[in-house]
Amino acid sequence: MITLDKLYLLSPEFILLIAAFLVLGIDIFGKRRWQKALPYWTIAGLLLSMVASFWLMGHKETVTDTMAADSFAYYFQLIGEMVVVLVTLALVDYLPGRTHQQGEFYALLLFAAIAIMVAVSATDLIMVYLGMEFLSITSYVLVGFLRNDKRANEAAIKYFLYGAVASAVMLYGMSLLYGLTGTTNLAAIAQKLTAGNLVSGYQWLLFPALLFLTVGFGYKSSLVPFHQWAPDVYDGAPTPVSAFLATASKGVGFALLIRVFVTALPAVKIDWVALLYALSVLTMTVGNFVALRQTSVKRMLAYSSVAQAGYIVIGLVAFNGKVPFTAFNGVSGVLFYLLAYAFTNAGAFIVVGAIEEHTGSTQMDDYNGLVKRSPFLAGVFLILLLSLAGVPATGGFMGKFMVFGAALAEQFYILALIAIINSVVAVGYYFKVIKAMFFVPGEGPAIAVAKPTRYALVITLAMTLLLGIFPSWFLHIATTSGLAMVGL
């Protein structure tokens, strides 16, 4: 039943929709002066939408039975909007000189943000699929937007081919689930599964369905072995877009993984826990060990973000489902981790982009002596890398702390041990960059960082430290958001 009086719950989406068309309109019809301000129109729209998302937190309703308006959705919306703000700031200096169609770029970015918001709110398999596809298609275009850049083109086509296969497999999984239960609504699926009310003789299809769904979500959140696109795409895409893919877009994969598995498939929890356990071990180990071998910082960050996905999954593996949450429950750990990781990793990619802007290179050797050429970039990158490595007083540490704690609380001792060993291995490559920046002498002209990029970096830095030193408020939000999803 469609009830229009609840549409205000979707106001963050509507605000962004208006902003996107406004940006497109200004780009076509606006005065030159206005066109120059396009990124700021974009940001204004995003900020307004953030206010709306934040305002609506605490609601616990569904719109037309297909969209959830709960804190969980708004939480991920806020992460998405925030990341796009940062990406937009970084683009101000990045886009000019690379493309003339700037308006379209910003509009696409806004559409991608809307896609994220739709996807994370979905409570129906059809809506999940639509949201994912919407996000994928805008992302393909964003990756390949600089059409004179061969590597970007290669990345886009690779992303597209992988994405097409992954979403087809996922859709197949959804169809199996529909065939078994006769519904696409997540809550209804859960009811049918718990009641054991399935088409007789075909129960065994449940596991393939689960597996195929995991392929789709795992592709978005770059879990090994569905990660192969990630390094090439992150490496080839325009660097701010890589920042978007590695944080906001990846967050969607996790949001859906959590929402679909926890709300629709609690009956087969033991299966998906085992599956995710294996994927987590694979993802962190492969990501870390391959990252060790990289000579390009951008590519190294790509593998590092694969590895980070492995740590994040631990939280879901260790989710015990007890309400109210225990201190180290996996889900608020995952949510907190994703928030901290979004700022940290977006910041790291923006730093790489700012350096690429001036040296044209992402090679590790070109980072030699960076501290002389830009103390600001080197200092910010140092903190961000420490956060990625999980050194305390940063958000990255608190995230790991919560997630590893959850693993121990649920007695996944081996998993915690593997994760800990992995985080020591990871120091090997994060610190390679620190070594290049601070220890190895290098020559080169000073690097000037554009103001908007500077703002973006200051925000990421401040948030990384804030999340590490005063995490309690954010933990509170993460916990209530997680609870809202479980209770739905």
Place this chain on the structure above:
Amino acid sequence: MSFNAWMLTIILFWPLLASLVILLLPSEQEQQIKNFAIWSSLLPLLLTSYLLWDYGINHLLAAGFAYSVNILWIPQINVHFHIGVDGLGLVMVFLTTLLTTLSLWYSKGVIHKRVKEYFFLFLFMEMGMLGVFLSLDLVLFYLFWEVGLVPMYLLIGIWGGKNRLYASIKFFLYTLTGSVAMLLAFIALYLKSGTFDIVELSKLHPFQGDIVLGSIVFFGIFLGFTIKLPAWPFHTWLPDAHTEAPTAGSVMLAGVMLKLGAFGYLRILLPILPQAFIKWSMLVVALGVISIVYGAFVCIAQDDLKRLIAYSSVSHMGYVLLGIGAAVASMRPGAIVANANSAAIALNGAALQMFNHGIITGGLFFLVGIIYERAHTRDLGVFGGLSGKTPYYYGLFLVTALASLGLPGLAGFWAEFFVFRGAFDIVRIWAIVGVLGVILTAAYILWRIVQSVFLGQFDEERWGNKLTDVEPYEKVTMWPLVIIMVIVGLYPTIVVNFLNQTSINILSKLP
């Protein structure tokens, strides 16, 4: 809350504040940066001195922690900003603030490259180390433990010697491996007891009665502290890091950072997990004795003066381990201890050795730095006859070196005496083997260092007038340390008074 209660908070965060101010100063104004750093490091030192005085009057026999501040920090997981000191903690804080000021003062004369970063990192590191000594919450403890690591890594990597890249990452990875194991163990303690508070945990003794899990948790924490200490076989990062670090970095590494590990034994491992510790106490004793003897033997084989002193730390920290291990071993079921005070004496010896080693080895590293600045080599084979050329330097070196080998009348003697006096009663055979280390120490100090550097023939052709005697600023660096060595040597009670009650508190609260 009285004014004194906030003193520790000021001591802890003042260096952070000062380091941030340095970050804002223009990097060309090197003199201003240096002076500012030195002056600002004096405040924590003065406040600590005041607290020592106040503690000596009001809290010397207190059963708990003084000047505590306890504020809820992360309610979701029950983490508190809980700091406070007992006698041992206060002595360690004093050691840290003193060595920091002296290091900054000495660095003023020798650091000319990337001055701003150096002084920023140094003050920042001071906060990290102070935090470890002050923390009464495991998460806070871990936070400061790791936060102090990064500046040291950078100090070694930027201002270190030829092999600095290797040494710095080795240092970081070794310590990190230990600390992540420790982190898991901390979480396990929380999951068992619902609190991270060290004072609470020392009363609750989680895992009491569960020797299997208790031992696993014990070894997690043990690994972290023993790598940091470091004891054989986890010591291999130390010679590299200490040798490659800049002089003041080596001073802080040997003088303060190694104490963090030993401090952890006394603050966390023993009070919280006594049962597992008692079970494995002989392992601790064995590692201590092996470190003492092995470290001393390796010292004799060194050709590099700084590397020799680095290895001497392995040997000397072994005494700390032996003292702690012996004290705990006295509580094994069936242990026969003639004198009931032996455990406390051994523990006092260990704690005193922590302080003494900081002062003495800090001094030795300064002295190595002083000669390296002139000769640009530390090869023991090329020196000789310096006693005639640089008598003042010889004097300072001799006092410090003799303190290090445990000459009665100087600081080092008392710690070794207490440790062996206590250990002999409890783990006799091990103590006897350990005494061997004292003889070997005399061998490497007198034979390897004093004889080959200061006695013998001076190579006029090679050195000419390059090896000048100590400058005034170097004298200022060394004199406070020498004075402390003599005072503690003549009147050890002045330090032991602070440590004794801590030892009694620790031992009396064990189940």
